[in-house]
Amino acid sequence: MKQILILASGKGTNTAHLIAYFNNKPIARVKAILCNVPHAGVIQVASQAGIPVMLLEKNTFYNTSIYLDLVKKMKPDLIVLAGFLWKIPASWIEAFPRRIINIHPALLPKFGGKGMYGHHVHEAVLQAGEAYSGITIHYVNEEYDAGDIIFQEKVKIEPTDTVETLAQKIHALEYEYYPKVIADLLTQDLAVETTS
Known part of the structure; x- marks a missing residue:
């Protein structure tokens, strides 16, 4: 069985969907969750699922190899x-080449980079008058939101959409597609291992 490690900072809604998805699939399991916010909702999600959590401290994360x-x-x-x-x-990234992935709530390369997360992204998309937004799943490299794209899915923006309604549409895409793309990546790995 494959092992997944999740890094999260927030409420843990995506994490909860990933845990539930892989609880019902014999492909992989979430081994641990690493979190950098001491009271983040994701810690409660992990606790309820019986998954260990490692709290990350910034100086240790960036200036030592402990974690x-x-x-x-x-x-x-x-x-x-x-x-x-x-x-x-x-x-x-050197230790885990093409083994670290991220999901971004917009259609990269647009609306990516430092500070572009959550409602900031949706505000920027709406202000730009885009016809579509969506999700991008990509490999992580040394730049924010700049790694090779694995998967994108888009959704139409209606004239009546607000930051909140757009966020709901994007969350629905995240919950539907992130687990499937992860499963596909791990299944491809299994196929490579079986044939090698």
């Missing part, structure tokens, strides 16, 4: 960012 060494011992097949707002250090 990376612990993660290497966990041997994750995939590291999944689910609303994780810190930039991933180069040492992690």
